[in-house]
Amino acid sequence: MKIQFKVIGMLCSCAIFTLVACGKQNAFERTQVQGMVTFNGTPVDHGVITFIPAGKGASAGAKIESGKFSxxxxxxxxxxxxRVEIDSSVPTGKQILDTDGETMVDEYTNGIPPRFNRETELKVTLKRGNNQHLFDLETE
Structure with a gap:
């Protein structure tokens, strides 16, 4: 009998925690962002852009297709x-062994330098409403 009360108590605690956590996640005001990403003057064919808050706020990301994201x-x-991170997988022209240990597959690498993704130097301020941004990435 005591075990049943403990199980019921744990389930109630989990349910309350889930409701509180979900409520906080949806409490953030959100804004629209769209724009263009180029690398050395050429639109990024395929990739991903991620917006990571410097403080409190909701993060977001989108696919980049033909240089555009929304x-x-x-x-x-x-x-x-x-902080903004931009990634784009490009084939290296080499083949590597797949995770199954038998099949050869194309090898890919990030075609965008680390200073625009994991070690990003890109920063933006997003306002309420619609935000338009051009990320014109250049190598030195």
Whole structure:
């Protein structure tokens, strides 16, 4: 009997925690972001852009296709300061062994330098409403 009360108590605690956590996640105001990403003057064919908040706020990301990206307001980041990471997988021209240990597959690498993704130097301030940004990435 005591075990049943403990199990019921744990389930209630988990349910309350889930409701509180979900409520906080949806509490952020969100904004729309769209724009263009070029690398050395050429639109990034395929990739991913991610907006990571410098403080509190909702992060967001989108696919880049033919240089363009768009994040609708309902899934967009919150207004505020953001670090921006941009990645694009490109084939190296080599083949590597797949995880099955038997099949050869194309090898890919990130075609965007680390200073625009994992070690990003890109920062933006997003405002309420619609945000338009051009990320014109250049190598030195």
């Amino acid at each position: 994040i609708p307001q309902e899934s967009g980041p919150s207004p505020g300061e953001y």
